[in-house]
Amino acid sequence: MLAGFPVNLLAFILIVTLFSVGVSTLVVWLGLVVLLVATKTVFGFAAANRGLIRRTLGVDIPAPPITYDDSGTFWQRYLRRLTHPQMWRNLAYLVLAFPLACFEFPLAIAGVIILPVGLFVLPVVAALHVLLARALLGPNSTAALEQKAERLQASRARGVDAAEAERRRIERDLHDGAQQRLVAVAMGLGRAKSKMDLDPDAAKALIDEAHADAKLAVSELRDLARGIYPAVLGDRGLDAALSSLAAKCPIPVEVNVRIDPRPPAAVESTAYFIVGECLTNIAKHSGAAEAKVNAWREERPTGDLVVVEITDDGHGGASMRAGGGLSGLADRAATIDGVMTVVSPIGGPTVIRADLPCVW
Numbered sequence: 001m002l003a004g005f006p007v008n009l010l011a012f013i014l015i016v017t018l019f020s021v022g023v024s025t026l027v028v029w030l031g032l033v034v035l036l037v038a039t040k041t042v043f044g045f046a047a048a049n050r051g052l053i054r055r056t057l058g059v060d061i062p063a064p065p066i067t068y069d070d071s072g073t074f075w076q077r078y079l080r081r082l083t084h085p086q087m088w089r090n091l092a093y094l095v096l097a098f099p100l101a102c103f104e105f106p107l108a109i110a111g112v113i114i115l116p117v118g119l120f121v122l123p124v125v126a127a128l129h130v131l132l133a134r135a136l137l138g139p140n141s142t143a144a145l146e147q148k149a150e151r152l153q154a155s156r157a158r159g160v161d162a163a164e165a166e167r168r169r170i171e172r173d174l175h176d177g178a179q180q181r182l183v184a185v186a187m188g189l190g191r192a193k194s195k196m197d198l199d200p201d202a203a204k205a206l207i208d209e210a211h212a213d214a215k216l217a218v219s220e221l222r223d224l225a226r227g228i229y230p231a232v233l234g235d236r237g238l239d240a241a242l243s244s245l246a247a248k249c250p251i252p253v254e255v256n257v258r259i260d261p262r263p264p265a266a267v268e269s270t271a272y273f274i275v276g277e278c279l280t281n282i283a284k285h286s287g288a289a290e291a292k293v294n295a296w297r298e299e300r301p302t303g304d305l306v307v308v309e310i311t312d313d314g315h316g317g318a319s320m321r322a323g324g325g326l327s328g329l330a331d332r333a334a335t336i337d338g339v340m341t342v343v344s345p346i347g348g349p350t351v352i353r354a355d356l357p358c359v360w
Helices: 003-025 029-057 074-082 085-113 115-137 141-195 200-230 229-235 238-248 264-286 325-334
Strands: 255-257 291-298 303-313 339-343 350-357
Touching: 003 029, 003 085, 029 074, 029 085, 029 115, 085 115, 115 200, 141 200, 229 238, 229 264, 238 255, 238 264, 238 291, 264 291, 264 303, 264 350, 325 339, 325 350
Parallel strands: 255 291
Antiparallel strands: 291 303, 303 350, 339 350
16 A cells, blocks of 8 residues: 555556646647557556556456457557557546545555554455456456456367377277287187197197287276276375376386365376376486476465476476477366466476366
């Protein structure tokens, strides 16, 4: 409140002066120039107030998306900017913020001196100020719904692509693995049947070979089923599942999991496959001597998150390229509105983080 008073005082003086001069001189071209400066000033002070609220109150008010028609002359484009609804919403906030700041400034001084005012009155006034700022400086409900619809549409498209890629992988593994093994078993048993009476020893050898192929087929089917949804994940949760992945990794992996209560199954499986793919990439490509896997649950006003972070001390240089493995993991996270980020400078270390919402 102390910091906002000079900002809003300056904004009020400049805006009233510029708009008064601009409107009164519209009969000459000078008025349009002054109003252009006034429009820039309004958007600038609106951004300054969003930044002030973010830094002092810890409330992030996103800037509303503003699109203009770029066709026509410069003055036609400027007129569209001047008449844009967000411009007048910003102006309304700045006009209302000045008398509010005149009330908040002495109240803030009193809150510094009088403890009950600082503890019980100032937070309520600050909350009301934030409500006003959200209503006028943030996206309106229509724009927010449009953004959400666009995000969900993109998430759905990425989810469909990820599911299709997973389906093709399963088909390929079945065709190249277990199916070939079972065909070999059937052929071996057929040959053994034809030799059973004439050459029992050869038939026994063929049966032994078919038995070995059958065991390999069962093992490959078990691995394939584990790749779809591992049993340990459903039975014992993410901690045990990630620990089993770390135990199979050829380099030392430190695992720390602090997730209580258990998240939804879709979140657990997404986190599991992200960690599994990342550990595979680390073992194959990073040249790392060790890796760490941290997973924890964060409480947010918009809903809880499960955060998974994989770090290695390799040579770095990892990135999300179109069609790459990390891009596929990001697509898998996007199916539940999750976000994956990769920080991997040349020389390392590499940090891969996935923020997975528990409600979507």
